[in-house]
Amino acid sequence: MELRAEGIGHRYGALDVLDGIDLSVREGEILAVIGPSGCGKSTLLGILGGLIRPTAGRAAIVGDAPQGCLNALTYVFQDFALLPWRSVAGNVGLALEHHPLSRGERHRRIADALALTGLADFADAYPKQLSGGMRQRVGIARAIVVRPAVLLMDEPLSALDAQTRELLQEELLAIWARERTTTVYVTHNLMEALRLADRIAVLSRRPGRLKDLIEVPVPREMRGEPGHAAALTALHDRLWQSIRPEAAAADREIVDAA
Amino acid sequence: MPPDAAARPVDFRAGGFEPRPGRTAPWIAAAAILGAWQIASAAGLLPDLFMPSPEAVITALGRMWASGELTLHLIASVQRIAIGFAIGAAAGLAVGFAMGIVSLARAVGLPIVSALFPIPKIALLPLLILWLGIGEPSKVATIALGVFFPTALATKTAVDGVPRNLIRMAQSFGMPAFAIVLKIVAPGAMPGILGGFRIAASIALILVTAAEMIGAEHGVGALVLGAGNLMQTDKLIAGVVLLSIMGLLVAAGIGALEKWLLRWR
Numbered sequence: 001m002e003l004r005a006e007g008i009g010h011r012y013g014a015l016d017v018l019d020g021i022d023l024s025v026r027e028g029e030i031l032a033v034i035g036p037s038g039c040g041k042s043t044l045l046g047i048l049g050g051l052i053r054p055t056a057g058r059a060a061i062v063g064d065a066p067q068g069c070l071n072a073l074t075y076v077f078q079d080f081a082l083l084p085w086r087s088v089a090g091n092v093g094l095a096l097e098h099h100p101l102s103r104g105e106r107h108r109r110i111a112d113a114l115a116l117t118g119l120a121d122f123a124d125a126y127p128k129q130l131s132g133g134m135r136q137r138v139g140i141a142r143a144i145v146v147r148p149a150v151l152l153m154d155e156p157l158s159a160l161d162a163q164t165r166e167l168l169q170e171e172l173l174a175i176w177a178r179e180r181t182t183t184v185y186v187t188h189n190l191m192e193a194l195r196l197a198d199r200i201a202v203l204s205r206r207p208g209r210l211k212d213l214i215e216v217p218v219p220r221e222m223r224g225e226p227g228h229a230a231a232l233t234a235l236h237d238r239l240w241q242s243i244r245p246e247a248a249a250a251d252r253e254i255v256d257a258a
Numbered sequence: 259m260p261p262d263a264a265a266r267p268v269d270f271r272a273g274g275f276e277p278r279p280g281r282t283a284p285w286i287a288a289a290a291i292l293g294a295w296q297i298a299s300a301a302g303l304l305p306d307l308f309m310p311s312p313e314a315v316i317t318a319l320g321r322m323w324a325s326g327e328l329t330l331h332l333i334a335s336v337q338r339i340a341i342g343f344a345i346g347a348a349a350g351l352a353v354g355f356a357m358g359i360v361s362l363a364r365a366v367g368l369p370i371v372s373a374l375f376p377i378p379k380i381a382l383l384p385l386l387i388l389w390l391g392i393g394e395p396s397k398v399a400t401i402a403l404g405v406f407f408p409t410a411l412a413t414k415t416a417v418d419g420v421p422r423n424l425i426r427m428a429q430s431f432g433m434p435a436f437a438i439v440l441k442i443v444a445p446g447a448m449p450g451i452l453g454g455f456r457i458a459a460s461i462a463l464i465l466v467t468a469a470e471m472i473g474a475e476h477g478v479g480a481l482v483l484g485a486g487n488l489m490q491t492d493k494l495i496a497g498v499v500l501l502s503i504m505g506l507l508v509a510a511g512i513g514a515l516e517k518w519l520l521r522w523r
Binding site: 079126142 | 423424426427428429430431432433434437441442445446448520522523
């Protein structure tokens with residue numbers, strides 16, 4: 001399924017957050033969205049998934065959802081958004097409860113998602129018993145249990161420490177490789193974008209406009225090889241040069257969103 | 259590293275401000291107070307008519323228990339509290355959830371509930387007696403009103419406190435609104451609702467006592483007032499002890515409910 005941003009703009013009261021975003025997320029790709037803080041990355045993701053109503057333009061989908069898909073546009077949240085009163089299996093199963101599935105199918109899906117995210121031994125644990133990394137694995141399991149057509153990931157690793165982030169990047173790629181689910185990955189971390197994405201959309205500071213759309217020139221599976229380090233470093237520098245003045249300006253801005 | 263003779267240890271400065279409930283201290287304190295009271299009575303320092311000894315109070319309780327009088331009063335009060343609490347809590351939950359979720363219900367309901375909440379509900383008993391008669395309904399209605407307001411306000415506040423990101427998460431999975439209320443809002447609001455129940459239960463106990471003092475043949479409030487009128491202070495204090503035990507039991511019941519419903523915490 002292809003996901004499109006068609007002239008999306010958004011205002012919070014007098015605050016202009018997004019302006020004229022035209023973007024197409026191709027089927028089966030990982031598109032990273034980066035930009036300085038406050039540039040509207042998360043707002044754009046909210047609009048793309050139907051959680052925020054845009055004040056201009058629209059989000060649109062092209063094509064059909066894959067077989068077995070129960071929720072075409074599915075989020076992974078920065079703060080995990082887990083129910084503390086439910087176990088790991090209960091949190092993952094929540095996404096299935098309003099669908100007419102047989103008991104067997106429900107259990108099979110939950111078991112698959114838990115196995116894929118390394119949570120099989122933690123099915124009965126409660127969120128408060130888990131580390132940040134494990135909590136986000138629950139968030140990811142809950143997202144893939146519905147076999148989404150598009151995964152919308154809102155800075156999913158930014159609340160985690162650097163080492164856990166590394167581990168989860170590897171796991172995310174392994175999970176993605178299985179279904180090749182179309183993914184929009186919002187991050188402020190250039191290295192993360194360079195490691196995961198096929199293309200990187202760069203937003204300007206507020207109001208966020210699409211400043212650049214860059215194809216990562218090295219195939220994903222070869223990005224760890226020393227031979228490609230120079231190309232990736234050059235791209236990193238180019239991205240940073242593009243973002244740096246915006247980030248510096250955004251950093252000094254007085255925010256009054258109220 | 260060997261200790262340096264010239265080195266001075268760093269003073270520990272972070273003590274205190276961590277009060278812990280003791281295990282034996284409360285029992286010892288209670289026994290000491292009762293003991294002192296009993297000794298003072300036995301020594302004739304406390305006149306029996308105004309402050310009977312603990313022994314006399316226990317004897318009065320035993321006498322009332324044996325005659326069946328105690329059971330009669332207890333059943334009357336517990337029944338009124340149970341029915342009044344059930345009606346008030348059910349209505350309070352419904353109105354509280356409505357005010358927490360539906361804009362129109364909040365716009366209309368919140369000012370009304372907030373305005374009526376501070377009225378001491380016992381002041382409405384004469385009016386309720388006019389409307390419903392001197393029998394059970396007026397007493398139960400007073401308790402129900404007393405329970406309704408704190409429950410409704412606590413429920414509304416608790417619903418407000420459910421993190422919006424959890425609701426958005428459920429919506430992002432296409433969960434229907436009713437299921438969101440049932441599976442996200444209600445459990446998320448449960449700690450606040452149970453806190454409201456705690457307050458409502460103590461109000462119910464106050465109101466049942468007051469209502470029974472105004473017009474009832476049976477009930478712990480009627481027992482206390484009747485004993486006072488006849489200067490039977492041993493019976494009067496026995497009634498007060500009963501009220502204290504009822505309060506403790508209700509609090510323990512809600513505590514057990516919290517422990518079970520909020521076992522995930």
